[in-house]
Amino acid sequence: MRRLKTAVGLALTAVMLFPIYWMINVSFTRDQDMRKSPPYWFPVHGTLDGYRAVLEQQGPYLATSLVVGLGTVALTLLIAAPAAYSLAKLHPRGGGVLSFVLLIAQMIPGIIMAMGFYAIFLTTGVLNTVPGLIVADSTLAVPFAVLILTTFMSGIPEELMQAARVDGAGALRTFVSIVLPVSRNSLITVSLFAFLWAWSDFVFASTLDQGGGHQPITLGIYHYIGNNNQEWNAIMATAVVASIPAAVLLIVAQRYVAAGVTAGAVKD
Numbered sequence: 347m348r349r350l351k352t353a354v355g356l357a358l359t360a361v362m363l364f365p366i367y368w369m370i371n372v373s374f375t376r377d378q379d380m381r382k383s384p385p386y387w388f389p390v391h392g393t394l395d396g397y398r399a400v401l402e403q404q405g406p407y408l409a410t411s412l413v414v415g416l417g418t419v420a421l422t423l424l425i426a427a428p429a430a431y432s433l434a435k436l437h438p439r440g441g442g443v444l445s446f447v448l449l450i451a452q453m454i455p456g457i458i459m460a461m462g463f464y465a466i467f468l469t470t471g472v473l474n475t476v477p478g479l480i481v482a483d484s485t486l487a488v489p490f491a492v493l494i495l496t497t498f499m500s501g502i503p504e505e506l507m508q509a510a511r512v513d514g515a516g517a518l519r520t521f522v523s524i525v526l527p528v529s530r531n532s533l534i535t536v537s538l539f540a541f542l543w544a545w546s547d548f549v550f551a552s553t554l555d556q557g558g559g560h561q562p563i564t565l566g567i568y569h570y571i572g573n574n575n576q577e578w579n580a581i582m583a584t585a586v587v588a589s590i591p592a593a594v595l596l597i598v599a600q601r602y603v604a605a606g607v608t609a610g611a612v613k614d
Contacts, residue, residue, distance in 0.1 A: 369585055370582070371386075371388065373586050374393060374579070375578075377395075377577065379391060380578055396580040396581075400580065400587050403570070404566050404584050404587065406566075407563040407566030408587070410560040410562050410563070411544075411545055411562040411563040411564070411588075412591075413476060414476060414545075415541040415544040415545045415591075417476070417477075417480035418480050418483040418487060418544035421480060421481070421484045422487040423536070426487075426491035426492045427533065429492050429495075430491070430495030430499055433445060434496045434502075435500075436517065445492075448488075448492050452490060456486070456549045457553075460553040460554065464554060474557045474558035476560050478554055479550060479554055479562070483550060486547075490536065494532055495536060498532035499529060499532075502525060510523070538599050542592055545563075546564065548568070551564050552568070563584075566584065567581070567585060567588065
């Protein structure tokens with residue numbers, strides 16, 4: 347029975363991962379072999395032309411996505427970490443209402459928020475700019491980050507907080523010297539999700555940065571498909587390259603994410 351479950355699990359995993367494999371296979375396939383029937387299941391006559399095109403044409407888009415992703419992480423942590431500390435340990439008046447509002451904020455469709463941002467950015471002059479895109483992407487990450495960090499920080503023993511107060515540390519010093527180091531796993535978790543949301547965002551990018559001079563890789567792929575819909579090896583190579591940072595981050599931060607997500611779920 348165990349072997350049957352393993353076989354079924356492997357089969358389902360193969361089905362789910364097959365599109366990724368086919369994307370990689372096509373990225374190495376020559377143009378003249380693209381419409382071959384039956385197709386090559388492996389890149390028999392492999393070529394790097396698609397990846398050369400990526401390096402030549404998609405570099406600026408990748409750089410912009412990296413800046414937007416890191417900016418989103420920084421802004422998310424700057425807002426979410428103090429907010430979570432306040433909700434978890436300082437217990438401000440109306441904290442429960444604020445937590446409920448943050449939960450509701452995650453249910454608002456992205457396209458509705460994008461249209462609202464469009465009107466605001468058009469008035470303030472930050473439409474088609476990288477800072478505007480960072481602010482917009484942060485609105486997706488901040489509510490999630492506050493909820494995750496609040497759950498974790500609520501589980502920090504009060505003895506640590508009291509010891510810091512006895513040593514003369516105020517609320518800010520306690521936050522910087524005690525709470526942040528202890529919350530490392532949850533901080534890495536929300537940073538990873540914030541970066542991935544910003545890296546893969548298309549709705550905000552297509553609405554708020556369609557005419558900007560610095561556009562993210564999602565728009566780079568979108569424009570590339572529209573302008574070169576016959577060069578599928580280059581299109582798939584772009585998708586592969588765009589997937590590498592997310593895959594590397596997930597592998598490197600896997601153990602921190604697992605600890606950060608489950609932290610605070612069970613209390614002694």
